[in-house]
Amino acid sequence: MDMSATSVVVGERRGVKPKPEKEGFVGKPLKRVEDLKLVRGLGGFIGDLKVEGMVYAAFVRSPHAHARIVGVDSSDVLRLDGVIGVLTAKDLGGVGNLPTVDEDAEKKPTPRRPLAVDVTRYVGEAVAVVLAKDRYTAEDAAELVRVDYEPLEAVVDVEEALKPGSPLVHDHLKSNVCYHSVNTVGDVEDAFAKADHVVSLRLVNQRLAPAPLETRGILASYDRGNGELKVWATTQDPHGLRDTLASILGLPQSGVRVIAPDMGGAFGSKISVYPEDVVVSYAAIRFNRPVKWVETRRENIVTTTHGRGQVQYVEAAVRADGRILGLRVKIISDSGAYNTPGALDNPTLTAQMFTGEYDIKAARVEVYSVLTNKVPQDAYRGAGRPEAAYLIERTMNVIARKLGMDPIDIRRINYIPREAFPYTTPGGLTYDLADYEANLERALEFSAYTRLRREQGEARRQGRLMGIGVATWTEICGFGPGLPQTAAVTVTPAGEVMVSIGGHPHGQGHHTPIAQIVADELGVDIGRVSVRHGDTALLPWSSLTAGSRSAALTGSAALLSARKIKRKMSLIASKLLDSDSSELVFSDGFVYSKSNPSRKVRFEEVADAAYKPWKLPEGLEPTLYEYTAYTPPDYVFPYGTHIAVVEVDRDTGEVEVLKYFAVDDIGRVINPMLVEGQVHGGIMQGAGQALIEEVAYDGGGQPLTQSFAEYLIPSTQTLPNIEWTRTETPTPRNPLGVKGVGEAGTIAATPTIVNAVEDALSEYNVVVDRMPLRADYILSLINNSGKRQN
């Protein structure tokens, strides 16, 4: 990797697509192979799968946010025709607990049973399960389970939960704090002492429902003869689910096979192991019947983990010229009812990434994770990094306004300079390589920023509230040195290339870019390469698909496996061609001698020879199969600049996004069409948080958003077309030079749009302190500003 080439601006003019850097498949916008089944309705999603003898599960769930379970009476249920059985907590004696954190000085674990025992801690917590011959009967039967509850006082607001005397979500803990940490770097007190200004603000990053269009589901089948539990599940982590189920159910890991079928989106919500996964798997063994459960949308919004959920207090020590000397940050994370590993990851990532692209030498960050009577928090697209970007990018905006600076200038003066990389942050991370200034310049040019400001001036003269918002973002990607990812390449005797990957798609489209990488490496047509995934039987191990890491890790693992194949095929071809293996070239479906290109052999002839020991060089093992568990040396940090133009209707409070520009640096790009698709979708989800999405509870912990009529997700009406281009700074931290793009748009869009709305409201001099920016909230800001006209 040539590290001297820092930032290459691609695309000469606006709208010009970057050119592939060499001939080959990598870099080209190839259409996806899986689409041909999906556009014809021939996908195989969890809801579509059937197994002979399958029965259906329906869960009985708590209607109370916090209650003591006095009794469960399921005697009526078995009288209903078609009911197979019912399970309550007392039937799950031999079944282990769901995962929680390991206890240490900072972390408090919270034991969690698959079905609630004695106490329920959020509305929707599963209390019992009913199995019946079909789904309708199962739902009928679940209604007949009588649970007597004694309601307890619930705690819903995360800051109320922190106060002494608050109701306790878990009695065995002395408070609702389940994680507390403090990290101080540099001389923070000195920074504040030297500051010309101190800017303080409180930000709320509301809870969101990941809400993939396909809900969660599981189908479990137990083969009593072979002692194998086979599970089809909507999971981002098949091997993780295998190992966790084995541990909880007391089965050997070799006795559990997990298959993730086609998945209709996940966005982080299908990472963790859920109570239903355990209960359905256990029921399949206990009743010796395949058992299927697919979540309703209502269950999905209420009982699938939520993302975000942070209150952030920020104090910035600022010099008169806009330079930030130090930050004090307090993050209060709303963990929900249990301290799950996922609930802890989010605020810890925020606490690592909260300084963004800025060179801030002194910082103190304190994190509280706090239990409340709500469904547990977990990953949602970005997982902790959107909260970090929001924190710092909103802070930059507020500082710029206080100092009367353009939001561009405040960023320029604080950027980590390009010569400072690799750069170690107060969060303890070492950024790989970046040129923020060049990316910003490209964004200004791409959006015609100066012209936008002129247009804004004109709009203001006409009395219109037009705003321009800027956010520059970076994120930690390519997890990580501690989390390898796997791939294997097989070349069959016919010369077909089969790639098995540990990561697997839920919309990302792994097939095509992985095939592009492998086809280029082996010099074969992409049509010869097939990609499979999502089955624990394919590979010895894999880590999860999350964190924008598939191109960097799965892609690198596939590339390195293909290289190993190439090495072995070179040895075989060298015997067939009587050439030196080191001078062989793989291209166009042939293996050539570089010095004498007329000496060549078809790729499939070499493949065939690999399975015939008498054709092999002495000592070479037959067959062509190579496996790689790729571990990167460190994380990667993509970045970019987003600019939004909005207009606020001062009479109705409605916000309209007029224009959206994005310039991202995600390193090398394997398939620009898929990358741009990720950017569009990501920005839309970030816009959803800014404008319309919010999981709401009443004071007693009753969820107020239970369907897509109440929990709004973006529609065709939310954003105009997004204009996107990129700069390219390949990372030196993986062999492909790729960084990751899945979460980029989501991370950037939320602060970009909120900053734009705050800019639109600048005549009212208000700070936007919560989301979503629905009309009623915007009107309340205007009305309470004291500057309301008329």
Add this chain to the structure above:
Amino acid sequence: MQSDNFNFECEYWVRGSMSSTRTVRVRVNGVEYTKEVEPRLLLVDFIRDHLGLTGTHIGCDTSNCGACTVIMNGRSVKSCTKFAVEADGGEILTIEGLASDGNLHPIQKAFWENHALQCGYCTPGFIMQAYWFLKQNPAPTEEEIRAGLSGNLCRCTGYQNIIKAVKAASEELRAKAPTINGG
């Protein structure tokens, strides 16, 4: 404020009527079916579970997302909030009936070519809605496409490429118009 308004057990709401069944005769993708079903059976479950046409998906149960969109008697309907008995005597077109002789319908092709799908779960519903919409408005503007598809939700694509695909499909369909017979 405590309330008992949360009743998870009421997802399928018509109860106690399981003993009686009704006959449904319906033509789906050109094939006649006659089935005995419970009156409460939802059309989407009839299509998926009784006819085995699983390309029609369930996304929300409440008519908000449009993943279950099919064409019934010439109109687009959200099959998650129709009963199977309402289709009796009618004609239905689902995503499986759109491609003919193994050739993708121009809308399917346009979705593929324009990367208008990611996870593909909402896609059949979008394609069926676009199919109906383009029959109503064969030459739509971008704004009209956005309005025409506003009852369908996609969580992956950000809609931009879907709009582009429907525009491209409208152009191809118009170019081919004389030979298109509505199937």
